[in-house]
Amino acid sequence: MLTGGTFWSLVERRAELSPDAPMIVDDRDSALTFAAYRDAALRAAAGLVDLGVGQGVSVSWQLPTWTSTLVLQAALARLGAVQNPIIPVYREREVEFCVRQTGAQLFLVPSVWRGFDYQAMAEGIAAEVDGLDVVVCDGELPTGDVSVLDGIPAPQDAEEIRWVYYTSGTTSNPKGARHCDTSVMASGIAMVERQHVTADDKFGLAFPFAHIGGVSNLSVSLSSGCTLVIAETFDPADTTALFARHGVTLVGGGPAFFMAFLAEQRKQPGEPILSKLRLCSGGGAPMPGSQHYEVMAEMGGRGCGHAWGMTEAPIIAQNTPDDSDEKLAETEGRPLAGAEIKVVGFDGEPADVGVEGELWIRGPMVCRGYMDEALTASAFDGDWFHTGDVGFLDTDGYVTLTGRVKDIIIRKGENISATEIEDLLFAHPKVLDAGVIGLPDDERGERVCAVVELASGADGIALAEVGDYFRASGIMPQKIPEQLEIVDSLPRNATGKVLKHELRAQFSD
Incomplete structure (x- = not known):
């Protein structure tokens, strides 16, 4: 594994070490x-x-x-x-x-x-x-x-x-x-060790490369020598065929992409669509715990090696294939090399192990602030970045996300995690995906609204049916959705994350 230096120095060192090894294969089967x-x-x-x-x-x-x-x-x-x-x-x-x-x-x-x-x-x-x-x-x-570059020195400062x-x-x-070069490379280089990436791996990119995950995975390739298999656009059938042709062993993306691959797999049960797959690797959005088990059982390999990251820090925590199924399904893994996570309670004090709070992070992969200095001042406490994500650390140092600070629904003074409700909805046979939001309510302060996409073949779902399902699960009554909206598709960003501010704007009236 190659580490350190500037981004360009990493390009040069890998070219010297593995000049003839394939680095990129595209959807036209052209290699570089x-x-x-x-x-x-x-x-x-x-x-x-x-x-x-x-x-x-x-x-x-x-x-x-x-x-x-x-x-x-x-x-x-x-x-x-x-x-x-x-x-x-x-x-x-x-x-x-x-x-x-x-x-x-x-x-x-x-x-x-x-x-x-x-x-x-x-x-x-x-x-x-x-x-x-x-x-x-x-x-x-x-x-x-x-030759015009002879008089132009390559940059030397990786912190610029x-x-x-x-x-x-x-x-x-x-x-x-x-x-800086350090922050865009640090996560990818650490990921090589965490997920045991070698030069024999074929890493399939199923998301827009202009996203910060693109340069992070490019750093994975340059530091490990693995091959990137890239798709110009994500189409479940075509991208699956591309990845299958080139023997992809790792699939990068997030839960929405993994669900799409699962749907393709279910068209031919018992015959793996990606026969060499060893791990689905990615983040970008919370992952329902059941998805790991479904991917592992139906597609093979070690299921989902989920990660936690954001534009401000490509990956902070990540699972390893050596983790237990429980850790792979329910957590985002442990902090990567050099990264630190601390949990700050809603009272502003450090939270104990297992207690929810806002997650603060620091490490080499964290951005060096925002273009708007006012945003920098509000998001950083020294070198600690306030992520806005809510979660907790367990005794082994694994992080579990439970929502966003803005996704905590405060119903009659009770903090309710939207993610917990989404996970339960995701397991309902009639639900393909869900986004749960808090909406203004004169009586409750906020009410719990579930916005769902129906699974293929589902003939609709009623609020009363959802209520019965939640009560049967044993969940506390305050968490049962009080409003249900059915949509053809949930609004998402480029990485598949549900855009909840759009849902709030649509359904808050």
Whole structure:
């Protein structure tokens, strides 16, 4: 395992150590070796120099999960530029905010992708933002003579801010997390050891690479020598076929993706769709405990090695395949190397083992603050970051998430975890997925509202039926949903996390 240094130094060292080993395989079955990746990045860096990119120059990009996108990250790292990856689902309002706040001088986009005209959007924004130039990249990057790099030293300071990733705010503008090479690499490098990743592994990426999980998993590949199998877009059938063709052993993503693979598996029970799978690895959203057992029983391997992370810290805690089934199903694992977690009770005092509170974190993978210093001041206490997640630590140091500070439903003064109710709903045979929210209520303060997607073939579900189901489970009456809404699909972000602020806005009347 290779560790430490800058992102570009990791690219160079892996290319020297494993020049001919396959690094990337895409959904067109095209492969790129580690040495070819380095060389492509150098050519792209030279092309970017011709466009005025250099040390400290801010560059935004909004590109699909293409091999060229992964090359672009390394090219910008070689030049010491400040890069701002933007997930493809962002539109004019969010994108304009990002490029303005980062002071982007260059914005790389596809022309038209999946029916949306990114070029037109980008050019419209550039007309309003001084100093912003647009470059259209449909799978190809600007290239140049690498000799121009001879006089441009590669960056040496791994703590310099060179990455800005945005996370959607619930009621305001996106929040820009400021990262350095150390923070974007630390989780991926630690994950290699935690989940026993080797050069023999084939790691399937089932989510948008512009998400911070993209660079984290790229760091997994560069530090371990494993192969990344990337899908331009996630389609359950096509992505499964891609991963099967290339013998994927690890699947990266989150619970929503794992559910989609399970649905594919159930089309051919008894015959594994991914015959070499050893672990589903990821996070991004709470995972129902039953999902681990279902994946393990139906797809094989060790089920789900769940993790806990966020834009501000790609992965903080993670399970290992050596953990017990109980730990794999019910926890997010232990802190990664260098990471620390402490639980602060709702009274502001440190919480005891097993007692819920807000989770605070620190470590090399935590961002170095936000673009907005006011957000930094409110989210950090020294080097401790207030995650807004609620959970507890057990006696073995494993963390269990129970919700969000904003997802704690306070009903008649009683704290109720939305996640606990969602887990129970998820196990109902008529429910495919659920989001539980607290809605304003004159009598109760907040009432418990369950918003559900129905399972295939389900003929509907009534609130009374849900109540009977909850009472039969033995749960306390205060936690039984008092409002039930059925939707065709829950609103989600790019990683599959349910957007509860949208549910609250929709159903709060």
